[in-house]
Structure formats: C-alpha cells, structure tokens
Amino acid sequence: MFLKYSVEEIFETAKMLSTENFDIRTVTLGINLLPCVSDDFEKLCDLVEKKILNTAKDLINKTNKIEEKYGVPIINKRITVTPVSLVLGSSFINNSKTDQEKCVKFAKLLDGIAKKLKVDFIGGFGGFAEKGLTYADQVIIESLPEVLAQTERVCSFYSLASSKAGINMRAVAKFGLIIHKISKKTKQGVGCAKLVLFANAVSDNPFMAGGFHGHSEADAVINIGISGPGVVRKMIEKNPKDLTLDRLANLIKQVAFKITRAGELIGREVAKELGVKFGIIDVSLAPTIKVGDSVAQILEAMGLEMVGTHGTTAALYLLTDAVKKGGVMASQSIGGLSGAFIPVSEDINMVKSAKEKVLNIDKLEAMTSVCSVGLDMIAIPGETKTTTISGIIADEMAIGVANHKTTGVRLVPVPGKKTGEYVKWGGLFGETVIMSVHHESSDEFIWRKGQIPPPITSFRN
C-alpha cells in the first residue's frame, strides 16, 4: 500500500484535528414518541420512558467508541423527541391547572431520563402554532415557566410562523408575557436560554435549544451537527489579505467540504453502531466560548475591524453561503440549519463588540436575514416590556416568513439588570453584556394580535 495523499494534505487534516478545534459539535438521536400516545397519563409516561431508554441506551458508550477510533472529539450527545404538543394532548382532561401539572411532571420525567442517559439536553418540549393555538398548545405554553424552572436539561421550542401560514401574532403576544415569566422564575433568566421561537422551523435540527424530532421523520434517527469556526478562520488568516472575495468564498467552501466529509464519515458510523437510520448533517459554524472558536472572529479575519460595523451583513452572507455550498457538495444528506450561527453570549468577539456598543440588536436583526439561525442568546434588561419582547419576536418572524428561511429568537431578559451590565450563565450559555432595546412603545401594534398573512411569494401552486 502506498500513501495516496500528499504530505501537505495530511498535514492540513492533522492540524485541523489538533490545533484548530475541529470537532463534531453534536450527535443527536431523534426518537419518535407518537406510538406512546395515550389518554392514560401514567401509561403514556411509562411508554415514553421505556421507548427513550431502550432506543438511547447505547448512545453514550457507542459514541465514545467512535470518538476514540477517529480521534475527533464529539462534544455533545443529545436527544430530541416528537414535539410534546403532539404527544401529551390526548392525556389532557380540559382542566388547565391539572393539565399544566401534567406538563411539568412529563418534563421532569424527560429531565430524569436525560440525566440517567448522561445526555446534556433533551429537546422537543414544544409545538406548532403558526395559524392557531389548540388547547394543548395553550396548556403547554402556560406551563413553560414552571417546566423550565423545574428542569435542567429540557429544551423547548414553539413554531409561531411560516411562509405558508404567516405569523400568529396572538401567539407572539403571548410569548412576550411567557418569556418575561420564565425570566423571573429562573436564576438570571437562564430558563429563557432553553426556549427558541421559530419561523419555518426545521424538523431535523440537531442543535439546542430548538431541536426536535419532526413528525415526518422515521422512528429513530441520528443527526449530526458539525462545526469548526477555528478551522475556517485559520484558513482565511493563512491567505493573503488582498485575496478577492470570490476566491475567499471558494476557500471557505473547500474547508466546509472537508469538515462535512469528516463529519459524515463519523456520523454514519455512529448510526450504524446504534442500528439507527442516519439522518442529516447540519453544517453550521457554531461558536463556543473557547478561545479561537468565534464566528465573529471569522468576519473580522475577512477584514472588518469589529463585528457589527458596516460590511458585517455582507461578510456573513458570504460566509453562510460558502459553508452551505461546500456542505452540499460534500454530502447528499445536508439538513438542519446549516450555515453560520451568531449566538451573542456564546461568541467572545460578539460579546466584546456588544460591550463596545458596536454591535446592537438592530444590526443583529439585519445579520439574521443572511445567516442560518436568528436573534440568539441575547441578554436584554429584566424590565423590558412584554410588548417590546413581542415586537422583537415579530420582526424576526417577518424576516423568516418574507424570505422563506428559518429564523429563530432566543431572548433572555435578565431580572434586575440594566443595559450595559454583565451577566454570566456559564457552561454552554456563556456570558454577555445586557443589550439595549428601544423604549418607544410597540404596545398598540402587539395588542392588535390576529394573523399577519403569508407573503404572495408563497402562492406558488
């Protein structure tokens, strides 16, 4: 046998794996809970527990085995389930107080299962309300403050808008209040970091907090989230500062290709080991607070003094698009959110820029029109009006709906803190400065409620 690769190619890969923080960001096992549906709540809980424990019993040890084999760290192991609005509804008895208690009990069950299996999050405690709120939706939404206060690893989402349905402004108004409640009930508002509101939600997202196992998926599936902002940034820094943007885009595309290929190799093996269908790879440059793991730093390496200045939206568009193109060439199974994430508290350069007031919510909103997630991990003053929160959500929903893309909102009002003060949640949630919001009122707009209709571009029949 002879070496088929040049020393340079081998060296590039070796570097990626040793110093550039290339890792598989998450292996997420999605589990269908629809067969557990029952009007008997105890029976439902029992079936759910058995199903998850049985399907996921080898998730950790088999994933660790593959980690050792390839020497590529697999940072997070997670589970997503069928959105609970589809699972719990049958067991409700039309008494809101009792039914909400069931939600909390169920959430604690999921939390306990996650702890037993040693997965760091279990996602899917949510539902879909793009065109209306069912009784089950209302109960689950009302239960969220208690659910997120009393559990550690349960993540929640709600789909409030889609390009086909428009925006459910009654639900948007409701969530302004709910987010405020969650914030008051949890330490430094951290409960809000476990809730994402979506427009055009995707059913195979392996990342948290918005991941869930869509009802159109198979019984069990492995979805992989790959990341590698450090790898992309090093590639840019290695090349001349006057490299034209089209050539730069091509370089990024090539890096995305390589990391996607490596991720797919590993992901397929994990699925095979677990005897479960391989789903998709989500190629999303997702930052962590580790030094060198910042997405904002990539934008700065592209030639911006500080993320948030003029040119940021264009740079982010180039980056997101190049990552998608490289990913799609590398694998036929690309899905999830794929692109670039801009969660503020999880990106040290974003936080730095927010502190200096170079980055603000208005600029972040513009950036969400070209990246692959949304207004993410943004800390706002604890006393932000609920209608203002709803206004921010509505803006983000509109961007998603009008542009036929997925957008999300994960806002954290921090009780007792004002603009410019600091909050530290620790762990994956990171830390950040409280960002300012506009004081001018959105009250009357939000109080109108109703449904903002879908765009004409959706009428494609």
Added chain:
Amino acid sequence: MIREKRDLKPKDLAIITIIGKDRTGVVAHVSQALYEENVNIEDISQTIMGNNFVMVMLVDLKNAKKDISGLRKKLEKVGEKIGQQIQIQNEKIFESMHRV
C-alpha cells in the same frame, strides 16, 4: 517450492503524522514503538513545511496489539520523549476529506 503463508485479513490503515523542529531519532524511535506493537509500516513520506519537518507514515493496524486509541497514547508519550508532535488517525478520514 516455498509457499508463502498469506495473511488474508483486510488491512486496517492509519496515518501517523510527526511534526517537529528536527529529525534526529524520529525514524528510529517511532519504528521501534510500532515494531513493539506489531504495527506494519507500509509507506513513509516527508517534507519541510515552514519551520517544521513533517513526516507521515501509512501503517497497517490489522495485527496490532493495541487498538488505535491505545496506540495514540503510546505515540503521544514517544513524541513527548523525543520532542515531536505525533498524531495517528484512521486513514478513512483523509480519504473522506481529500478526495471528491
């Protein structure tokens, strides 16, 4: 006529990357370690990249005494001893990244 006993087990290829400022003793130390673990060297190549010597070895782990994770730890120790950075990776990762 001498019949050679053929080992029909499929190969289990890995690539070792050795990076350091000089080459003194690299081949000797690494080959010794691999010999001890019954790892067969199939091919070697090397070049200078910037300030570093980079050597790569294609090895076959099919008869190895340890699994790749164990070999990784051993090679790390060897690397520390001789001042080199030594990594070992399953060959499939390189194939997946560098070939369309």
